[in-house]
Amino acid sequence: MSSQPRGNVIIDPEECKGCGLCVESCPPECLELAPQLSKYGVHPAQYSGEGCTGCGACFYCCPEPGAIVVERLTPPAKAASAIPLPQEVAHEATL
Amino acid sequence: MEGYQVIHEKSPAFYDNYDRKAEMQHQTHYCPGCGHGIAHKLIAEALTELGLKDRAILVSPVGCSVFAYYYFDVGNVQVAHGRAPAAATALKRSNPDSIVMAYQGDGDLAAIGTAEIIHAANRGENICVFFVNNSVYGMTGGQMAPTTLVGQKSTTSPWGRRAGNEGLPLHVCELLAALETPTYIERVALTDMKNIMKAKKAVKKALQIQKDHGGFSLIELLSPCPTILKMDPVVARKWVSETLAKAFPLGVFRDRKPELPVDAIVPHLTVAEALGVEEDQSNEPVIRRHHHTRDLTVKIAGFGGQGILLMGQLLAEMGLREQMEVSWLPSYGPEMRSGSAHCHVTLSHDRIGTPLISQPEVLIAMNELSLHKFASSVASGGLVLYNGTKLPEGFSAKQARVVCVPVSEIADRLGSAKVANVVMLGALLEETECLPAETAMAVIETMVKNPKMLALDRQAIAAGCDYVDTQIEIGAVSQPDGYSY
Numbered sequence: 263m264s265s266q267p268r269g270n271v272i273i274d275p276e277e278c279k280g281c282g283l284c285v286e287s288c289p290p291e292c293l294e295l296a297p298q299l300s301k302y303g304v305h306p307a308q309y310s311g312e313g314c315t316g317c318g319a320c321f322y323c324c325p326e327p328g329a330i331v332v333e334r335l336t337p338p339a340k341a342a343s344a345i346p347l348p349q350e351v352a353h354e355a356t357l
Numbered sequence: 358m359e360g361y362q363v364i365h366e367k368s369p370a371f372y373d374n375y376d377r378k379a380e381m382q383h384q385t386h387y388c389p390g391c392g393h394g395i396a397h398k399l400i401a402e403a404l405t406e407l408g409l410k411d412r413a414i415l416v417s418p419v420g421c422s423v424f425a426y427y428y429f430d431v432g433n434v435q436v437a438h439g440r441a442p443a444a445a446t447a448l449k450r451s452n453p454d455s456i457v458m459a460y461q462g463d464g465d466l467a468a469i470g471t472a473e474i475i476h477a478a479n480r481g482e483n484i485c486v487f488f489v490n491n492s493v494y495g496m497t498g499g500q501m502a503p504t505t506l507v508g509q510k511s512t513t514s515p516w517g518r519r520a521g522n523e524g525l526p527l528h529v530c531e532l533l534a535a536l537e538t539p540t541y542i543e544r545v546a547l548t549d550m551k552n553i554m555k556a557k558k559a560v561k562k563a564l565q566i567q568k569d570h571g572g573f574s575l576i577e578l579l580s581p582c583p584t585i586l587k588m589d590p591v592v593a594r595k596w597v598s599e600t601l602a603k604a605f606p607l608g609v610f611r612d613r614k615p616e617l618p619v620d621a622i623v624p625h626l627t628v629a630e631a632l633g634v635e636e637d638q639s640n641e642p643v644i645r646r647h648h649h650t651r652d653l654t655v656k657i658a659g660f661g662g663q664g665i666l667l668m669g670q671l672l673a674e675m676g677l678r679e680q681m682e683v684s685w686l687p688s689y690g691p692e693m694r695s696g697s698a699h700c701h702v703t704l705s706h707d708r709i710g711t712p713l714i715s716q717p718e719v720l721i722a723m724n725e726l727s728l729h730k731f732a733s734s735v736a737s738g739g740l741v742l743y744n745g746t747k748l749p750e751g752f753s754a755k756q757a758r759v760v761c762v763p764v765s766e767i768a769d770r771l772g773s774a775k776v777a778n779v780v781m782l783g784a785l786l787e788e789t790e791c792l793p794a795e796t797a798m799a800v801i802e803t804m805v806k807n808p809k810m811l812a813l814d815r816q817a818i819a820a821g822c823d824y825v826d827t828q829i830e831i832g833a834v835s836q837p838d839g840y841s842y
C-alpha cells in the first residue's frame with residue numbers, strides 16, 4: 263500500500279492546450295508535457311504515473327474547465343478527517 | 358481495498374459541451390495559458406459551492422471573454438462594451454432574487470466603461486463585478502489599456518507607456534475604495550496555487566455578500582495574457598506575479614457593510630400610484646374599437662421645429678386612448694435643433710414586435726428633403742402625404758399613392774404656422790381613417806390649456822380633414838405635374 267500514491271491525476275489530452283502551467287505548478291513535479299502531439303497540435307500534459315499527492319494545484323492552475331481531474335486515495339474511515347482538503351490547506355496559508 | 362475518489366473536476370456550472378463551433382466542443386476559445394479560464398473556473402466553483410448556479414445571471418462583456426455565455430450554464434446576457442455594470446443593475450433590480458455578475462476586462466471596465474462602473478459602485482448595487490486585469494486589450498490585438506504599466510509596450514504605446522503622455526496606470530480598486538458605498542473590494546492574482554486559492558476565496562465571498570443582500574463587490578483578478586505579452590504561459594504568469602502585482606498591490610481595499618442613510622430605501626410605487634391616477638379597478642374587459650381604428654405604420658419626417666416628434670406623440674397617444682398597442686420611436690440627435698427630424702409611429706391591435714419601421718405604410722413628408730429621402734422606403738400600396746401644393750419637379754413614387762396637402766399654407770391662413778403639424782394630422786386621419794378625429798381633440802385637450810390655442814388646434818384638425826375630403830379625390834394618383842387628380 264505504501265507504493266500507492268496518495269493522489270491521482272487524469273488529464274484529457276484533447277482538452278489540454280499544452281500551456282504547461284500545470285507542469286510548472288505541480289509541487290511533487292509529477293507532470294510533464296508529452297513528446298507526441300495531440301489532435302489539437304500541442305504537446306499535452308501527462309502524468310508520469312508516480313508521486314501525485316492529490317493536492318489539486320494543477321487543477322486550479324489549469325485554465326481549461328475540464329482538462330484535469332484530480333483524485334485522492336479514499337482514506338481509511340477513521341482517518342478521514344485527518345486529511346485536510348487542499349483548499350483548506352491553502353486557505354490557512356493565506357490567513 | 359482502497360480506491361481513488363474524485364476531488365476536483367469540471368464544475369457543473371459549466372456546460373458539458375460548448376456549441377460555439379462544430380469541432381473541439383470541450384475546449385474554450387482562450388489562448389493557452391490565458392487567465393480568463395482560471396477566473397471562469399473559480400466563479401463556476403463558487404456558484405456550485407454556494408448553491409447559486411440556478412439563480413445566477415452572468416453579464417458577458419466585449420473583449421476576449423465575450424463568449425463566456427458559451428461556457429457558463431447560467432442565465433446569460435452579453436452586453437455592449439463597458440456597459441456590464443449598467444445591465445447588471447437593471448437585471449438585479451428587476452430580478453432581486455437573482456445573483457448577478459458582471460464579468461469585465463480592463464479595457465471594458467476601466468476605459469470605455471469607466472462611467473458605468475463608478476456609478477454602479479457608487480449606488481452600492483447588490484451585484485458582483487469580476488474584473489480581469491491583464492494590462493492590455495487582448496481581443497483587439499494588444500492596444501494600451503488604462504492598466505498598462507509605465508514603460509510597457511503596446512501597439513498604441515510602441516515606445517512604452519509614458520506617464521506624461523498617457524497618464525499613470527488606473528488603479529480601479531483604490532479608486533472605488535474612495536467611495537462610501539461599496540461593500541467589498543479585493544485585488545487578487547491568478548498566478549500560483551496560493552494566490553489562486555486567495556482568488557477563489559475572494560470570488561466566493563463576493564457572491565456570498567450578494568446572496569446576503571450585502572451590496573456591491575468587485576474582485577480584480579490580475580491575469581496573464583501570454584499572447585499579447587508575447588511570453589510563454591509560464592513566463593507570462595511569472596510576469597504577472599513579479600511585475601504587474603508590484604504596480605497593482607494585492608489585498609483587500611474594502612470589507613465592511615456601508616452605512617447608508619435610511620432614505621436609501623426607495624419607495625416602491627405602482628405606476629398608477631406614481632402618476633397619481635386611480636388604479637383600474639373594474640374587471641370589465643377592455644373594449645377595443647376595431648371599427649374606427651386601423652393598424653398603421655407611419656413615418657413622420659421634416660425639419661426640426663415643425664413639430665414632427667410631437668405629431669408622432671399625438672398619434673400614439675390617440676392610439677392608446679382607443680386601447681390600441683402603440684409605439685413611438687423618435688430619432689434624436691443633432692437634428693433636435695435644426696436639420697431633419699423624424700419619428701416612427703405604429704398603431705396596432707396586436708402586440709408590437711419592434712418600434713422601428715423600415716417600410717412605413719404612410720410617410721408624412723413635411724418638407725421636400727424628407728420626401729426625397731424617404732419616399733422610396735414606403736411600402737408598396739402605401740401612402741405619402743406631402744406638405745405642398747404640388748410635387749417637386751421630376752419626383753415620382755411608383756409604389757405609393759402621393760397626396761399633396763399644403764398644410765403650411767393652410768396653417769398660415771389659420772393664423773399660426775405652428776399648427777401645420779396639426780393640420781397634417783387632420784389630413785392623415787381623414788385619408789387613412791386610422792383613428793377618429795374626436796380622439797385627436799380629446800388628446801390635445803389634455804395637453805393644451807390655452808383656450809385660444811385649443812380653438813386653433815380644433816380648426817387645424819378640421820381644416821386638414823376638410824382639405825382631404827373636398828380638394829382631393831379619394832384614390833387619386835400623383836401625376837408627373839405634381840398634382841394628384
Ligand SMILES: Cc1ncc(C[n+]2csc(CCOP(=O)(O)OP(=O)(O)O)c2C)c(N)n1
Pocket residue numbers: 419420421422438461462463464465466469491493494495496497502
Ligand atoms: C463600442 C466598442 N468599441 C470598441 C470595440 C472594440 N473592442 C473589442 S474588444 C476591445 C478591448 C477589450 O479589452 P479588455 O476589456 O481588456 O479585454 P481582453 O480582451 O483583454 O480580455 C475593444 C476595444 C467594440 N467592440 N465596441
Ligand code: SF4
Pocket residue numbers: 273277278279280281282283284285306307323324325326329330390
Ligand atoms: S494547465 Fe491545463 S491546459 Fe495547460 S498543460 Fe496543464 S492540463 Fe494542459
Ligand code: SF4
Pocket residue numbers: 386387388389390391392393421491495496581582583584585
Ligand atoms: S489574447 Fe490574452 S486575454 Fe485574450 S484569450 Fe488570449 S491570452 Fe487570453
